[in-house]
Amino acid sequence: MATYAMVLDYKNCINCKACEVACKEENGVLLGANYHRIWVGVNEIQGSYPDLSIASNAFYPSQCQHCDNAPCQEVCPTNATHYDENRVVQVDASKCILCSYCMVACPYDARYVDERTMTVDKCTFCSDTRLARGLKTTACQATCPTKVRIFGDISDPKSEISEILKTREYFTLKASFGTEPKLFYLK
Amino acid sequence: MLNALLPHKEISLKSIFSFEKNTFNIVMAVVTVALIVAFLVGFGNYALHGHHAYGVSKEHPWGLLISMYIFFVVSSTGLCIISSLGHVFHIKSFEFIGKRAIFGAIITIVSGFCVIGLEIGHPIRMVIYNTISPGFTSAIWGMGALYSVYLFLIIMEFIFLSRDEHKWSKFFGLGGLLIGIAAHSNLGAVFGFLVGRPLANGVFYPVYFILSAMITGCYLLFLMYGYRYKMQFTEEMEKFLMHLGRLLGLLIAILVFFEFWRFLTAIYGRVPERSDTALHVLSSKSFWFGEVLLGMAIPFFIILYSKAKAIKATIYASIGGMVGIFFMRYNLVHDTLVYPMQTMKIKEYQLAPTWVEYAPTLTEWAIALGSMGICLALYYIGENFFFLDPNKEDEYFKHYVDEE
Numbered sequence: 013m014a015t016y017a018m019v020l021d022y023k024n025c026i027n028c029k030a031c032e033v034a035c036k037e038e039n040g041v042l043l044g045a046n047y048h049r050i051w052v053g054v055n056e057i058q059g060s061y062p063d064l065s066i067a068s069n070a071f072y073p074s075q076c077q078h079c080d081n082a083p084c085q086e087v088c089p090t091n092a093t094h095y096d097e098n099r100v101v102q103v104d105a106s107k108c109i110l111c112s113y114c115m116v117a118c119p120y121d122a123r124y125v126d127e128r129t130m131t132v133d134k135c136t137f138c139s140d141t142r143l144a145r146g147l148k149t150t151a152c153q154a155t156c157p158t159k160v161r162i163f164g165d166i167s168d169p170k171s172e173i174s175e176i177l178k179t180r181e182y183f184t185l186k187a188s189f190g191t192e193p194k195l196f197y198l199k
Numbered sequence: 200m201l202n203a204l205l206p207h208k209e210i211s212l213k214s215i216f217s218f219e220k221n222t223f224n225i226v227m228a229v230v231t232v233a234l235i236v237a238f239l240v241g242f243g244n245y246a247l248h249g250h251h252a253y254g255v256s257k258e259h260p261w262g263l264l265i266s267m268y269i270f271f272v273v274s275s276t277g278l279c280i281i282s283s284l285g286h287v288f289h290i291k292s293f294e295f296i297g298k299r300a301i302f303g304a305i306i307t308i309v310s311g312f313c314v315i316g317l318e319i320g321h322p323i324r325m326v327i328y329n330t331i332s333p334g335f336t337s338a339i340w341g342m343g344a345l346y347s348v349y350l351f352l353i354i355m356e357f358i359f360l361s362r363d364e365h366k367w368s369k370f371f372g373l374g375g376l377l378i379g380i381a382a383h384s385n386l387g388a389v390f391g392f393l394v395g396r397p398l399a400n401g402v403f404y405p406v407y408f409i410l411s412a413m414i415t416g417c418y419l420l421f422l423m424y425g426y427r428y429k430m431q432f433t434e435e436m437e438k439f440l441m442h443l444g445r446l447l448g449l450l451i452a453i454l455v456f457f458e459f460w461r462f463l464t465a466i467y468g469r470v471p472e473r474s475d476t477a478l479h480v481l482s483s484k485s486f487w488f489g490e491v492l493l494g495m496a497i498p499f500f501i502i503l504y505s506k507a508k509a510i511k512a513t514i515y516a517s518i519g520g521m522v523g524i525f526f527m528r529y530n531l532v533h534d535t536l537v538y539p540m541q542t543m544k545i546k547e548y549q550l551a552p553t554w555v556e557y558a559p560t561l562t563e564w565a566i567a568l569g570s571m572g573i574c575l576a577l578y579y580i581g582e583n584f585f586f587l588d589p590n591k592e593d594e595y596f597k598h599y600v601d602e603e
Contacts, residue, residue: 083393083394083395086336087338089328089337089339090328091333091334107328109324110250111319111325115260116393116536117393119396120395121257125260130320130321131321186395189395190394
């Protein structure tokens with residue numbers, strides 16, 4: 013039993029989109045499903061030439077936040093969306109009726125329809141692929157050239173992710189909604 | 200034997216096609232058949248292409264069909280609530296509408312189920328897993344379960360009303376009313392529970408759904424009785440329609456009051472996302488022309504200036520009123536989803552967002568408009584097969600029956 017989470021040192025992101033490619037390859041995301049399972053948010057440069065704010069030009073790599081109080085799980089009428097033993101938010105495709113309520117309820121737009129099964133899919137922290145094969149990293153983490161992501165078990169105080177969260181300041185997205193996201197962005 | 204269970208007229212194909220061949224009836228018949236054909240074409244396209252035939256997207260997962268489902272169930276609950284004023288709460292002038300209104304409630308919810316059946320990706324799986332793996336915290340689950348019970352109760356109510364067994368009709372009527380209100384406010388909660396959608400989140404929608412259902416019920420009753428009596432009303436009927444008009448005027452006034460404070464509180468303080476979305480809604484033509492002008496203003500002012508006596512004008516305004524109600528349902532879904540959730544091209548709460556766009560496809564329009572054909576056809580069949588007006592020999596309704 014673990015509580016999987018992810019830290020993102022987002023200021024290191026160079027928007028190369030290798031994470032999106034790796035995710036698609038590892039999890040079999042269809043071509044054309046861009047910004048569906050994982051994406052890099054781009055903050056437009058503010059100001060007008062020549063008074064441009066370089067600091068405003070930031071990239072926000074993101075994906076399912078694996079909320080500890082997930083709205084998508086709460087609204088699912090058939091319990092297709094559930095927490096697995098590692099507190100990862102998962103979808104049981106055999107129970108999904110494609111009512112799309114979870115897609116409407118997710119404040120992060122992190123869900124999409126898998127065109128093959130016509131059920132809702134999302135980031136699983138590579139639970140049924142890499143973690144199932146005994147690996148300790150997610151595809152997006154392993155491929156990142158600037159080491160933006162650190163994935164691990166926050167219930168283990170000695171894990172790397174726990175050490176980082178103890179020593180670095182961080183924020184979560186849309187924290188005011190009380191969703192308790194488990195994606196932590198380092199300041 | 201069937202007649203003992205549910206009194207009915209002669210059920211035959213001949214009786215279906217033997218209607219008075221005047222212009223209005225022929226136009227209605229052609230429109231109904233055309234709409235049913237449209238529904239079948241839409242259904243065929245959905246069967247071939249699935250959800251790809253719809254204009255819904257990742258950012259806008261609900262569209263016209265959800266709006267149309269809400270339109271029908273709002274109509275059903277509204278008819279149920281207004282009819283209960285008579286045979287549950289014994290308000291005299293409403294007592295005789297029972298059978299017709301409850302039959303209307305049955306066919307509108309059945310039409311709604313026809314639409315939602317084509318919107319849900321896996322309807323059979325839904326029946327199975329809603330039963331064996333219920334998500335009790337889901338408003339959709341609650342709504343589905345309650346509406347199923349509601350449909351059973353109003354069918355029983357209709358049967359007992361038809362049999363003139365008013366002890367049981369009242370029992371099922373009260374049950375249908377309570378479960379209907381629970382189901383319908385639950386449908387409001389489907390939107391009200393969306394913590395990530397500030398304009399929808401909160402108490403407004405569950406309450407508003409009941410209010411707008413009652414308004415829809417009044418509009419539909421005006422249309423049903425206008426059609427039934429070909430605009431030639433008896434004194435008793437005029438009295439009822441005047442009372443109905445007064446009730447409708449009051450309900451619209453309350454709705455305007457609700458909407459005013461809803462938007463003022465949404466905009467006040469310029470809370471990001473909520474106020475942006477509210478201002479966006481207020482800048483749309485469909486809100487002002489559809490919801491406000493057709494859905495509220497025209498019927499309200501006709502009722503106000505005629506003191507509810509301009510019955511024919513109110514009936515014509517009710518056609519526009521139902522169009523307005525359709526805009527309310529469509530905008531309800533679109534307004535909820537119009538603000539982009541993904542943190543892409545926006546740094547949260549700092550830059551103006553690009554609004555999420557959605558346009559229904561022809562398939563969606565065919566199914567949505569076609570479902571009205573199903574409703575019209577069911578109403579026509581009901582009018583031909585069942586006794587939707589009070590029985591002349593029924594003591595209970597004696598004082599409402601036209602002596603002719």
